[in-house]
Structures are given as C-alpha cells and as structure tokens.
Amino acid sequence: MTLRPSFLDVIDVRKHYGAIKAVDGVSLSVRPGEIVGVIGPNGSGKTTLFNTILGQIKPTGGTVEFCGEDITGMSPLELARRGVGRTFQTLQVFGRLSVRDNLIAAAQESKGTMPGRLFARPDAGLRHRSDEMLGLFRLEHVASLPAGSLSYGQQKLIDIAMAFMPAPRLVLLDEPCAGVNPSLVDELLDLLLALNRTQGGSFVVIEHNMDFIMKLCPHVLCMVEGRVLAEGPPAALQANPQVLEAYLGN
Amino acid sequence: MTRTRLFMLAVALIAFGVLPFFLKSYGLYLLTLFCVYLMATYGLNLTVGYAGQMSLGHAAFFGIGAYHAAILLKLGWPFLLVLAIAAVACFIVGLALGFPALRVQHHYLAFATLGFNVLVFLMMRNEQTITGGTFGISAIPRPSLLGYSLDGAIPFFYFTYASTLTLVALLWWLLRSPWGRAFAALRDNPIRAESLGINITAYTLLAFAIGAACAGVGGVYFAALVGFIEPAPFHFSWSMTMLLAVIVGGSGRFFGPVLGTVIIVLLPEWLRGAQNWYLAVFGFLVVALMVWLPGGLSSIPDRFARKAAK
Numbered sequence: 001m002t003l004r005p006s007f008l009d010v011i012d013v014r015k016h017y018g019a020i021k022a023v024d025g026v027s028l029s030v031r032p033g034e035i036v037g038v039i040g041p042n043g044s045g046k047t048t049l050f051n052t053i054l055g056q057i058k059p060t061g062g063t064v065e066f067c068g069e070d071i072t073g074m075s076p077l078e079l080a081r082r083g084v085g086r087t088f089q090t091l092q093v094f095g096r097l098s099v100r101d102n103l104i105a106a107a108q109e110s111k112g113t114m115p116g117r118l119f120a121r122p123d124a125g126l127r128h129r130s131d132e133m134l135g136l137f138r139l140e141h142v143a144s145l146p147a148g149s150l151s152y153g154q155q156k157l158i159d160i161a162m163a164f165m166p167a168p169r170l171v172l173l174d175e176p177c178a179g180v181n182p183s184l185v186d187e188l189l190d191l192l193l194a195l196n197r198t199q200g201g202s203f204v205v206i207e208h209n210m211d212f213i214m215k216l217c218p219h220v221l222c223m224v225e226g227r228v229l230a231e232g233p234p235a236a237l238q239a240n241p242q243v244l245e246a247y248l249g250n
Numbered sequence: 251m252t253r254t255r256l257f258m259l260a261v262a263l264i265a266f267g268v269l270p271f272f273l274k275s276y277g278l279y280l281l282t283l284f285c286v287y288l289m290a291t292y293g294l295n296l297t298v299g300y301a302g303q304m305s306l307g308h309a310a311f312f313g314i315g316a317y318h319a320a321i322l323l324k325l326g327w328p329f330l331l332v333l334a335i336a337a338v339a340c341f342i343v344g345l346a347l348g349f350p351a352l353r354v355q356h357h358y359l360a361f362a363t364l365g366f367n368v369l370v371f372l373m374m375r376n377e378q379t380i381t382g383g384t385f386g387i388s389a390i391p392r393p394s395l396l397g398y399s400l401d402g403a404i405p406f407f408y409f410t411y412a413s414t415l416t417l418v419a420l421l422w423w424l425l426r427s428p429w430g431r432a433f434a435a436l437r438d439n440p441i442r443a444e445s446l447g448i449n450i451t452a453y454t455l456l457a458f459a460i461g462a463a464c465a466g467v468g469g470v471y472f473a474a475l476v477g478f479i480e481p482a483p484f485h486f487s488w489s490m491t492m493l494l495a496v497i498v499g500g501s502g503r504f505f506g507p508v509l510g511t512v513i514i515v516l517l518p519e520w521l522r523g524a525q526n527w528y529l530a531v532f533g534f535l536v537v538a539l540m541v542w543l544p545g546g547l548s549s550i551p552d553r554f555a556r557k558a559a560k
Contacts, residue, residue: 092441092445105431109432124428
C-alpha cells in the first residue's frame with residue numbers, strides 16, 4: 001500500500017523564549033483528508049505550535065511545508081490565500097455584523113480581486129454558500145442578528161462555520177469544545193465529521209475533551225513541555241503510561 | 251431599506267431642499283455649512299465608525315482641501331478640477347497618515363493623528379507665502395457650472411446639497427459592497443479578519459484615505475462658501491468637534507453623521523439665546539447624551555425596539 005503524499009509537514013519546529021522552550025523540535029505530518037488531534041496538559045506548547053504553523057509567531061527554527069511549499073513564517077493573510085483556515089482558543093467573531101455577514105466576510109476575499117470586490121454584489125456571490133453553512137450549523141433563525149448578541153454556544157458555532165466557509169484545504173481548530181455544553185459537543189463532533197466527509201479538507205485539532213478527540217481523530221499526538229511525547233491511534237495513547245502520567249501525575 | 255423608510259427619507263430630503271425658501275441669509279448660510287461639514291463627518295464615520303480607526307486629524311484634511319481650493323480657484327482653475335485635485339491630494343496624504351495605524355491603535359493612534367493635525371496647522375499659519383499665514387486668503391471665488399454662476403446663496407446651497415447627496419450615495423454604495431463588510435471586520439476583530447484573508451493593511455490605509463478625501467472635498471466647498479480662509483477652522487479642536495459629531499450621532503451608523511452634524515453646527519446656534527451660558531449648556535447636553543445614549547442619537551430607534559421586545 002502506498003501512502004498519499006503529505007499535505008502539511010511540520011519539520012523540527014522550535015519556538016524558544018530565552019531559556020523557555022515553548023515548542024522544542026516538533027514534527028508532524030497531515031495527509032489530505034486526515035484529521036490529526038493534538039493533546040497535552042496546559043502549557044505544553046500546543047497553541048504556540050499552532051501559532052507558529054499559522055504565521056502568527058515566527059519560529060526559532062524548523063520548517064513548515066504546505067503542499068510542498070515552504071510556508072515558514074508566512075503571514076496569516078498569505079496562508080489564508082493558500083487555503084489554510086483556523087479557529088482560535090477564544091471566541092473570534094465580528095460582533096456587530098450579522099451572522100450571515102460573518103460568514104460572507106469569512107469567504108469574500110477569496111472571490112476575485114480587491115478592486116473587483118468594490119463593484120461586486122453586496123453578498124459577493126456567496127448568498128447560496130452562506131445559506132448552506134447556516135443550514136448545516138442550524139443558524140438560519142439567527143442569520144440576520146448581530147453575532148455579538150447571541151449565546152456563547154451559538155457564537156462558537158459561527159466561529160467554526162466561518163473557518164469552513166471558504167472551503168479551506170486545511171483547518172487548524174484550537175479547542176473547539178472549550179466552554180461548550182455537552183449536548184453541543186456531540187453536535188460539533190457530527191458537524192466536523194460531516195465537513196470532513198463532504199469538503200474533504202484536513203484538520204488539526206487541539207482539544208482537552210478526550211472523548212471528543214478520540215471519536216474525531218484517527219491519529220493523535222500528545223505534547224508535553226514543548227515536545228511530542230507520544231503519537232499514534234487514540235486507543236494506544238489512552239493506554240500509554242507516559243501519557244497518563246503527563247495528564248494525571250504519578 | 252423598507253419602503254416606509256425610503257418614503258420617510260424622500261420626505262426628509264425634499265423638506266430639507268425647500269427649507270431655503272423659509273430662511274434668511276444667515277439661516278441659509280448655516281444650512282450650506284451643515285452640508286459642508288456633513289461631507290467631512292461622513293468621511294470620518296467611515297474611518298472611525300466603520301473601520302474602527304481612531305483619528306484626531308480630520309480637520310487637517312478639511313484644511314488641505316480648503317487651501318487647495320483657495321489657491322487654485324483664485325488662479326482661475328475650474329471648480330471640478332480643483333475638487334478632484336483636492337480629493338486626490340487628501341487621499342494620498344490620508345494613505346500616509348494610515349501607516350501609523352498599522353503599528354499603533356487607540357489612544358496612541360489618536361495622538362499620532364493629533365500630531366499630524368498640529369503639524370498641518372503650523373504649516374498653514376507659518377508658510378505665509380503659500381497660505382497667507384494668519385491673514386489667510388480672501389476673495390475666494392464661488393464656482394460656476396456650465397456657464398451658470400453659483401455666486402448667489404441659494405444656487406450655491408443647491409449645488410452643495412446635490413454634491414453632499416452624491417458623496418453620501420457613493421459612501422452608501424461603498425459600505426454596502428464587500429469593502430464595507432471588510433471595513434467592519436477590521437473594526438470588530440483585525441486578527442480574525444487577517445486569518446480569513448482580509449488584507450488589513452490595505453483596508454486600514456483605504457479607510458484613512460477615503461475618509462481624508464471626503465474631508466478634503468468638504469474643505470473645497472467650505473472655502474467657496476466662506477470666501478475667506480485662515481488656519482483657525484482647521485485647528486485640532488475642530489478635529490475633536492468632528493469626532494464628537496460622529497460619536498454623538500452614532501459611530502458606525504449610516505445616518506449618525508447627519509444627527510451629529512446638527513449637534514455641532516446647528517445646536518450652538520439654537521443655544522445662542524442662553525448667551526454666556528450657551529457653551530456650558532452645550533457641554534452639559536453632550537455629556538448627558540453620552541451617558542444616556544452611548545450608541546449615539548441614531549441608536550434611539552434600536553433602544554425603543556429593545557424595550558418593546560422585553
């Protein structure tokens with residue numbers, strides 16, 4: 001059996017703040033359509049790794065390649081243009097814009113040129129796509145309300161829907177279940193699996209909810225103190241004494 | 251916009267258009283001045299209200315437009331050409347002023363733009379060979395259009411009114427386009443906006459440049475209206491006043507500048523009956539308004555709607 005070529009290759013990435021090694025020689029590969037989970041206790045460097053991959057912070061060393069292209073240190077803007085999307089640990093919606101406008105804003109820049117968008121239709125030709133996403137995330141009934149006026153759970157759904165609106169090739173999700181009630185967690189799981197099936201993009205997911213990550217990700221990495229402690233199928237990690245010790249202590 | 255709102259807007263525009271027939275010359279002058287400042291405050295509302303960039307230098311652009319008009323109109327240049335030159339000049343200077351906004355935000359940006367206004371004001375006052383210094387430039391001619399003189403107060407009012415409506419319509423179209431949504435995204439969450447591929451550098455610079463061009467256009471009409479300019483109306487205190495108009499009217503709301511400009515141009519005139527107390531009364535009213543209506547005057551309908559929904 002031949003493996004499909006890697007889509008995202010993170011090779012020996014390091015981010016040091018003086019003597020503090022927030023990320024220290026992390027490597028990972030994500031194949032097209034694959035969902036990779038990243039777990040680890042607080043302060044293990046998961047979000048720093050994300051921010052390094054996504055150009056939010058410059059790495060001290062190592063390289064990041066996407067579809068064979070070196071994207072190390074590229075700005076979030078350039079990455080977005082290459083089809084890399086993300087969500088953040090905290091809610092990041094456009095609070096004064098309506099839910100529909102949040103979704104359209106998330107994808108409009110991938111349509112045409114900047115001068116061309118000045119003369120484009122107000123919905124930038126994304127009405128149908130936004131209807132699809134509103135339906136998928138069950139947000140039709142709040143489509144015209146300002147996003148900032150909705151509940152935390154609804155804003156979380158908007159936040160995630162925005163990341164998928166431009167049909168990205170790779171999405172990095174930073175703690176999608178944080179602050180979300182248990183019934184919504186199941187809904188979120190189904191949504192992400194459906195999106196992976198229908199859109200075919202690859203996901204990298206940071207999460208503390210073990211049940212969620214075990215059901216979502218066929219391949220999981222466990223980070224501790226900036227390094228990859230173990231990786232493999234979720235069941236293997238759950239049975240790994242080093243991983244258990246990192247989470248639960250001796 | 252619903253049909254009822256469209257009808258109300260049409261009635262308001264027609265009512266405003268027939269007002270000159272019921273006013274004396276000073277009232278007509280104030281009405282024209284209102285239109286002139288409206289062009290500038292609409293530009294500032296784009297920069298501050300829609301794109302979320304702080305600016306305390308708007309009066310400088312108003313002044314740059316006015317001095318362009320004063321100098322070039324006295325040389326006999328056609329009004330529309332002068333208007334275009336002033337708008338382009340302000341657009342370019344506005345782009346340059348947008349660069350600090352790429353590095354600093356909020357009060358730091360406020361001080362950077364305030365410094366710019368002080369610099370421009372000092373140039374207007376000290377570069378006497380060009381600007382006439384504190385003596386200013388007088389006898390600025392009013393334009394003529396297709397051979398029809400706009401010297402009279404009423405023709406010039408209608409010319410200014412039509413120009414204001416054109417500028418406001420252009421801004422309405424701009425803000426409805428995907429650019430308007432990108433400006434709002436930049437205001438609400440620049441980090442998320444960039445992660446979604448919105449070029450925050452370009453939109454930040456454009457927000458300043460377009461806002462500045464609107465102020466420059468307003469400045470051209472100001473020079474033609476007053477017929478004499480000197481540096482005082484372009485002092486940074488006027489930038490504060492324009493910002494006050496945007497905030498009191500309702501920052502980031504399309505009709506906010508209309509109400510805000512009424513407050514800064516017309517309310518002081520209505521309060522003249524209070525004689526020496528008028529500035530104190532004006533200040534008190536503004537403070538009270540900000541306490542009770544932080545969303546500005548144009549947020550009143552929303553407030554009633556929220557109360558009705560409870």
